[in-house]
Amino acid sequence: MSTQSEEPLDVERIRGEFPILERDVGDGQRVVYLDNAATSQTPDRVVDAMDDYYRETNSNVHRGIHHLSQEASLAYEEAHDRLAEFVGASGGREEMVFTKNTTEGLNLVAHGWGLRELDEGDEVVLTEMEHHSSLVTWQQIAKRTGADLKFIAVDDEGRLDMDHAQEIIGPDTEMVSVTHVSNTLGTVNPISDLADLAHEHGSYVFADGAQAVPHQSVDVEDLGVDFYAFSGHKMCGPTGIGGLYGKSHLLDAMEPFMYGGGMVRKVEFEETTWADVPEKFEAGTPPIAEGIALAEAADYLDDIGRERIDRHERDLVEYAMNRLGEFDDIEVYGPPAGERAGLVSFNLEGVHAHDLASIMNDHAVAIRPGDHCTQPLHDVLGTAASARASFYLYNTKAEVDALVEAIDDARQLFA
Ligand code: PLP
Numbered sequence: 001m002s003t004q005s006e007e008p009l010d011v012e013r014i015r016g017e018f019p020i021l022e023r024d025v026g027d028g029q030r031v032v033y034l035d036n037a038a039t040s041q042t043p044d045r046v047v048d049a050m051d052d053y054y055r056e057t058n059s060n061v062h063r064g065i066h067h068l069s070q071e072a073s074l075a076y077e078e079a080h081d082r083l084a085e086f087v088g089a090s091g092g093r094e095e096m097v098f099t100k101n102t103t104e105g106l107n108l109v110a111h112g113w114g115l116r117e118l119d120e121g122d123e124v125v126l127t128e129m130e131h132h133s134s135l136v137t138w139q140q141i142a143k144r145t146g147a148d149l150k151f152i153a154v155d156d157e158g159r160l161d162m163d164h165a166q167e168i169i170g171p172d173t174e175m176v177s178v179t180h181v182s183n184t185l186g187t188v189n190p191i192s193d194l195a196d197l198a199h200e201h202g203s204y205v206f207a208d209g210a211q212a213v214p215h216q217s218v219d220v221e222d223l224g225v226d227f228y229a230f231s232g233h234k235m236c237g238p239t240g241i242g243g244l245y246g247k248s249h250l251l252d253a254m255e256p257f258m259y260g261g262g263m264v265r266k267v268e269f270e271e272t273t274w275a276d277v278p279e280k281f282e283a284g285t286p287p288i289a290e291g292i293a294l295a296e297a298a299d300y301l302d303d304i305g306r307e308r309i310d311r312h313e314r315d316l317v318e319y320a321m322n323r324l325g326e327f328d329d330i331e332v333y334g335p336p337a338g339e340r341a342g343l344v345s346f347n348l349e350g351v352h353a354h355d356l357a358s359i360m361n362d363h364a365v366a367i368r369p370g371d372h373c374t375q376p377l378h379d380v381l382g383t384a385a386s387a388r389a390s391f392y393l394y395n396t397k398a399e400v401d402a403l404v405e406a407i408d409d410a411r412q413l414f415a
Helices: 011-016 044-057 067-086 102-117 132-145 162-168 191-200 248-253 288-304 306-324 353-362 375-381 397-414
Strands: 096-099 123-127 148-152 173-179 204-208 227-231 242-246 264-267 272-274 330-333 343-348 368-370 386-390
Touching: 044 067, 044 288, 067 096, 067 288, 096 102, 102 132, 102 173, 102 204, 102 227, 102 242, 123 132, 123 162, 132 148, 132 173, 132 204, 148 162, 162 191, 173 191, 191 204, 242 248, 288 306, 306 330, 306 343, 306 397, 343 353, 343 397, 353 368, 353 386, 353 397
Parallel strands: 123 148, 123 173, 173 204, 204 227
Antiparallel strands: 096 242, 227 242, 264 272, 330 343, 343 386, 368 386
């Protein structure tokens, strides 16, 4: 680990790279942005990368002959290599498909692999804390193939019950699809242990990295996963772009998810053969500017250091948990500080999460109320909704204090 990675973040300098954080969102109030698990903000240099692309290079890819197309193609292909490297995939672009987001990565594998490989009696194992993008996708694929879904239970502290995982992952398991970090509980799941367990039974493993990749170093090879998906808009990148890592031989064997131009090798009236990965899975004109800017976002995060970002967020979440813990009328969900990633979901007794978020908004504090696309998990938690504050590299303890003050205001109003 470098010395630089030991240093705390220079948050004031970092905030200067995100002009939106200076925005007046009404009544002269500056936004306190604590909705990063939904979408993170975008630093100037990523916006500039998009801007530069449109000003200097804009052209279609797929290796046109003219200068601009050559340049755009090269930059777009290199962006795949950069994102493969960013998540520890040594195979470069052959293991990195650009998607629209994590949801598309999940759908791509569920359709491309699942529809072909799953049969009646096969089992897909998820967890009770899956995001709808995983749960609904596998649920629908299971209905179409006759496969069964099983769910690893979450214990009272918001951790996966690994004894239960041992019980339900077995010879019929074909896929274990699990979120790396829970977007509701902040739980960081033991992906390598689950991968070992799944592989012992000949199953594949898909990890949903939507809440992990932006915040911590991820190495898909160390984790031992077969597939891994993430979204650009949660990691300081643009919307409309994400990545899917897959082991090369698995992606090679999979069916395309969408058909059209750009993903073919030879087309005849009756038959078509596919281009190599990643083109095979990237039909039509791809999000070129977004892909190139995503590589810039990866550079940005690495220049700062993902260990430092992770440490900063864990520090903030610990502070937030301590502050929220001062009040008996606040229920916090998920594992204790020290074990969780930088987000916290909670409820204030007697106040619906939506009302709470609305009062927070009056204080310019942006949080997210609702089920966070984890309705079944909320059923397990015994509540329909929760309020979630989620942190990133530019957040401060003063912003956590602003959150607590806004909660206090809600408490007074509803008393
Ligand atoms: N998985 C998790 C854990 C998430 O938190 C999210 C988004 O909140 C998603 C998947 C879906 O991400 P996207 O909407 O970018 O596809």
